[in-house]
Amino acid sequence: MPKRRSAAQARLMRPLNRRTGLVAGIMLALILALAVRLVDLQVVDARTLDAESNSQISVTQPIYADRGDIDSADGTVLASTVLRYDVTAAPAEASTFSRADGKKSEKVTVEQAMISLAKITGTPAKTLLSRITANPKSQYALLASSVDVSAYDSITALKIPYVYLERHTARTYPDGAVAGNLVGFTGDSGAQAGLELKENSCLAGTDGSETYERSADGTALPGTTTVTKKAVSGGTVETTIDADLQYQVQQVLDEQVKALGAQSGTAIVERVSDGHLLAVADSPSVDPNNVNGTASGNLYSKAFTDLYEPGSTMKVLSAASLIDQGKASPSTEVTVPDERTFPWGGRIGDAETHPVEKLTLTGILANSSNVGISLIGTRLSKQERYDYLEKFGLGQVSGVDFPGEPTAPLKPVSQWDEQTNYNELFGQGISATAIQMADAYQAIANGGVRIPATLVTGCRSADGTVTKTAAQTPVRVVSSSTSKQMLEMMETTMQSGTLSGTAPISGYSIATKTGTAQIADAPNGGYGQDYVTSVAAIAPAADPQYVVFITFTKPTVNKTSAGVGPAFREITSDVLQDYRVTPNDQESNLPTIW
Structure with a gap:
């Protein structure tokens, strides 16, 4: 037959039982709190979190409409829109990188990269270097503006991983000062003078938009771009000028x-x-x-x-x-x-x-x-x-x-x-x-x-x-x-x-x-x-x-x-x-x- 505990032993066990019960209660409360939060995350905040997640991987950007031409009476173009690119960089990512050239690989420093860019853009290498090093922690620096398609191809061929090209359009006037007094000009804030200003309602297009998905490092994912609104180009102004x-x-x-x-x-x-x-x-x-x-x-x-x-x-x-x-x-x-x-x-x-x-x-x-x-x-x-x-x-x-x-x-x-x-x-x-x-x-x-x-x-x-x-x-x-x-x-x-x-x-x-x-x-x-x-x-x-x-x-x-x-x-x-x-x-x- 089992031995009965002594009174002293019984007194020792009582505090232990109380502590065990307290711990068990705390554990139960934590489990209940986690369960409530899990339900909140999965049910209550699901839509919000989904939206935030989508905004982090889905990007909407404008599709800029081309501005229309200004033509002479016989169709000669007096003012037109051309494709241009701004050369930008992420200074925080700028460092020496390896560039493959056939079977060979070469190390390219930031200074060497800027020298190569200078030859294409016409901007002095010292200027480019100062722009990319001015704020080393920044993710954006404008290196050169409005380079043409030929320059775009040459810069792309350099394969500089921290240099990016942003597409935009620019106005060009083939005859320069001839009829420049009539066609006028545009500026950063839009049409400024001449027919560019007077006929802006005809010339201005309607911008569209598109979305694409990007990876965690911000890179656009191929094949994910979707046009949500088509851009409509501006009209052509027909003049009486010979x-x-x-x-x-x-x-x-x-x-x-x-x-x-x-x-x-x-x-x-x-x-x-x-x-x-x-x-x-x-x-x-x-x-x-x-x-x-x-x-x-x-x-x-x-x-x-x-x-x-x-x-x-x-x-x-x-x-x-x-x-x-x-x-x-x-x-x-x-x-x-x-x-x-x-x-x-x-x-x-x-x-x-x-x-x-x-x-x-x-x-x-x-x-x-x-x-x-x-x-x-x-x-x-x-x-x-x-x-x-x-x-x-x-x-x-x-x-x-x-x-x-x-x-x-x-x-x-x-x-x-x-x-x-x-x-x-x-x-x-x-x-x-x-x-x-x-x-x-x-x-x-x-x-x-x-x-x-x-x-x-x-x-x-x-x-x-x-x-x-x-x-x-x-x-x-x-x-x-x-x-x-x-x-x-x-x-x-x-x-x-x-x-x-x-x-x-x-x-x-x-x-x-x-x-x-x-x-x-x-x-x-x-x-x-x-x-x-x-x-x-x-x-x-x-x-x-x-x-x-x-x-x-x-x-x-x-x-x-x-x-x-x-x-x-x-x-x-x-x-x-x-x-x-x-x-x-x-x-x-x-x-x-x-």
Whole structure:
């Protein structure tokens, strides 16, 4: 029979039993807590954890849409999008690595790798090395920007494990500064100027997106990429520009700006029948491929954006208004001294001193007499003249609505002082842009009907659909009879007037008008010694097809409109030859004197 425990033994066992029970209780509580957490993980947090897991292995990235092209009328690309790559690196991973070359293997240090990259990117090796070592713990450093596809292939062949190439697109302008003033440019924040800005809604595409899976070290897993939204490329802007003519005009303008020592120049060729701009050149002109290399004042098209006092080219508009209202005719006789003075202290003078002349209105235009047009021009009231100026298109945005065009209307007649009442007749005290003046001459050439200038004809979307630009609304400015008389009068400028020293264009009679406008000297409140010289031409005079309008700002070698003659002759000759215009040398028989 078992022995009974002594009382002492029993007393020793009681604490042991209590400790065993306590441990068992703690163990049971831990097991229950783990069980609850396991249920929470597997059931309650399952969706959250799945989402977090997916976000760690599944990556969404944009698919950038290509920006559309800007084309000339014949399809020549003026602006386009090309593929480029940024060269990046993970400095934290940069170290010496082994590169297999056939059966051989070589060790390549970081410095050696940067030397190899320098030869491809054109960035100095020291610069690359400083960029990759600037923050050794970083996972990202930009080494070089916008390398082309050829460079991409060469860099990939280097097999540098810590160097990566990021794809993006960039704008390129094949003709550089030729038409750069028109196409404009883009920047980091998007479209900045010219047609790039104006036609951004056509040019801009719609980005898409794609997802791919990656491994724990961040490497994209082959075959896992899925397009979730397709990118849609931008449309193509179709312009009226003749690429070959634009080049020719730009070359002539650049040469003559240099020859005249001018600050700048503009040249416009506009088709009479529809107002299409075939060439609009500025010199200097921005090269959109190198915007930072262009002075800020030359980033835009002065032909559209810069107001100036047009001077004597305005006399054609004044004469046309007089004839249209029946207040004068080409043979109206005027006795013209070389200057006039007024009770308020004002003075009007001709460019050169001369004895009193007996000029017809035709002769006043041919000789560009300020005094002559002032004597006859006030036969029209201020308001009548103002109304004609508006119909000719002054004081309003052109049909192109080019970025940066001035929007200020003409100064109302209530603000014309006594001097402005006369000065306006010969283009002083009133402002216009070169495009506005070209448009006004288009009206004279087009039977008296102004068709606002057009630069863009439509947008061709990526699917081939073409959205045409709304047609311009014609404006009747003067009668067809007035137009015909003005063209005949303007022929005398080359026959016996201010362009008689310029060699005629063989086989053609051209209607022209010169201008030599003083530039306001704002600090002194009057006019200084600088000028804007210009020539307006309509060719051929007997069958008007093209308007050529040229200006030079602040020439130093020749400050008269005669200095514009060589540019006018060469550009007009190019236009007539390029478009194979039938010769017509019919000359005016209108008298210039009486």
